[in-house]
Amino acid sequence: MSKALVIAIDGPSGTGKSSVSKAVASRLGVSFLDTGAMYRALAWSCVDAQIDLGDADAVAEHCRTFDLRMGMNPKSPTVAVGERPIDAEIRQDAVTSVVSQVATNLDVRANLKQRQRDLIAQGAEATGGCVAEGRDITTVVAPDAPVRILMTASEEARMARRSKQLKVAVASTRSQIVDRDRADSTVSQFTTAADGVVTIDTSHIDFRQSVAAVLRVVQEVLDGDPELSTSAG
Ligand SMILES: Nc1ncnc2c1ncn2[C@@H]1O[C@H](COP(=O)(O)OP(=O)(O)OP(=O)(O)O)[C@@H](O)[C@H]1O
Ligand SMILES: Nc1ccn([C@H]2C[C@H](O)[C@@H](COP(=O)(O)O)O2)c(=O)n1
Numbered sequence: 001m002s003k004a005l006v007i008a009i010d011g012p013s014g015t016g017k018s019s020v021s022k023a024v025a026s027r028l029g030v031s032f033l034d035t036g037a038m039y040r041a042l043a044w045s046c047v048d049a050q051i052d053l054g055d056a057d058a059v060a061e062h063c064r065t066f067d068l069r070m071g072m073n074p075k076s077p078t079v080a081v082g083e084r085p086i087d088a089e090i091r092q093d094a095v096t097s098v099v100s101q102v103a104t105n106l107d108v109r110a111n112l113k114q115r116q117r118d119l120i121a122q123g124a125e126a127t128g129g130c131v132a133e134g135r136d137i138t139t140v141v142a143p144d145a146p147v148r149i150l151m152t153a154s155e156e157a158r159m160a161r162r163s164k165q166l167k168v169a170v171a172s173t174r175s176q177i178v179d180r181d182r183a184d185s186t187v188s189q190f191t192t193a194a195d196g197v198v199t200i201d202t203s204h205i206d207f208r209q210s211v212a213a214v215l216r217v218v219q220e221v222l223d224g225d226p227e228l229s230t231s232a233g
Contacts, residue, residue: 003146003227005030005129006120007218008137010190011151012181014158014173016202016210017133020151023211025074025131028218031123032074035116035134035141039103040090041068042112045081046102047094053101060107068115072123072130096176100183109136109187116141128229135188138197146228147221149214150193154203 007024011017018034025032043053045066051058071078079087089095102108116132120142123130132141138148153161155178162173185191193199198217202210222228 002128002229003225004121004124005147005218005222005228006124006142006145007129007131007147007149007214008142008145009131009133009149009151009214010135010138010197011133012153012158012190013177013184014162015151015153016161016207017151019207020202020210020214021131021133022074022077023207024214024218025129027211027215028129028131030074030127030129030131031072031120032077033070033072033116033119033123033130033132034077034079035112035132035137036099037077037079037090038068038070038112038116039108040095040099041079041081041086042066042108043095043099043102044086044090047098048081053098056105056107059102059105060111063102063105063108063111070119072119072126074131096180100180103135103184104187106187113141135184135190139189139194143194146225147218148194148197149217150190150197150199151210152191152199152201152203157203 009017009021022032042063046053046059046062049062051062053059067082069080078085079090120130120132158177159170159173162177163170200213
């Protein structure tokens with residue numbers, strides 16, 4: 001029987017993890033899981049339920065029971081709480097500026113870690129593989145994944161990308177990129193590669209080259225392990 005092709009990708013904010021992971025999953029015909037979207041969904045849901053984000057126990061309790069639904073088709077990934085789609089809501093500033101508060105809650109992390117493992121297994125079962133990206137996928141959520149990659153890029157490149165993406169001044173992206181990474185790095189280590197994790201520095205390459213670089217790493221692993229396969233061959 002063939003083994004599931006789980007591809008774990010971590011890295012700081014603005015390195016291109018989400019967009020590159022989505023493109024890689026599409027190319028390989030496998031599932032895609034944006035784990036940051038899960039933390040964002042929880043932050044949105046807490047605010048919607050008027051839960052004080054400073055109340056760690058209340059946030060953790062809400063996390064245990066909220067009905068998070070992740071759609072893992074890389075061509076149209078979705079996020080919903082119950083029947084309510086919240087894809088746009090979780091990208092708004094109001095969520096981005098508070099999401100670290102829930103992401104640094106250790107009870108929340110334990111709950112979402114288990115959900116992420118279940119989703120990766122379901123996604124891989126459905127399509128033969130799953131590209132999962134975040135901050136702790138290579139180290140905590142899927143440390144045994146056959147492919148583990150850390151995407152990095154200089155602070156300058158990451159701020160410039162976010163500025164272009166959001167059509168705002170470069171300086172105004174600092175809180176989203178640098179300050180958020182500082183807060184998030186108190187609970188996850190995503191700036192240097194753990195043992196066995198391949199680093200891809202995207203500072204001086206474009207989006208297509210980043211996708212190609214990830215696909216090259218995947219191909220090397222596939223070539224070395226005949227039990228792994230993808231629908232893309
Ligand atoms: N190698 C690259 N060169 C230039 N731009 C890139 C590159 N990779 C991605 N981008 C662009 O940078 C922007 C940020 O990418 P993306 O949202 O995927 O980053 P991220 O690492 O997932 O960030 P976050 O963790 O904050 O969600 C996107 O507009 C994307 O198209
Ligand atoms: N595995 C993960 C994924 C994300 N986070 C944190 C980092 C951010 O503060 C937040 C949203 O992530 P983004 O959508 O910006 O990638 O969630 C984490 O701690 N662990």
